[in-house]
Amino acid sequence: MCNLVSIAVRVGAPRIVRTRGIPYPAGDPSLPADQERELRRTLLEGALQALCTPVRSPTVFEAAAVA
DSSP states (O other): OBSOHHHHHHHTOSEEEEOSOSSOTTOOTTSOHHHHHHHHHHHHHHHHHHHTSOOSSOEEEEOGGGO
């Protein structure tokens, strides 16, 4: 899970899950608590899905709530 995807690709990380931003990569304190919890759950589920996916080269995965 990272927010600087271009660097992760350059260094050859096999699975990259795009996160929100630099100050709060896996959350957003401006959201109400229930919405932030859902955002974190979505990111974690995306990371787990990425771990279960076979890859041959750096692959970027998008978590649905990060858009």
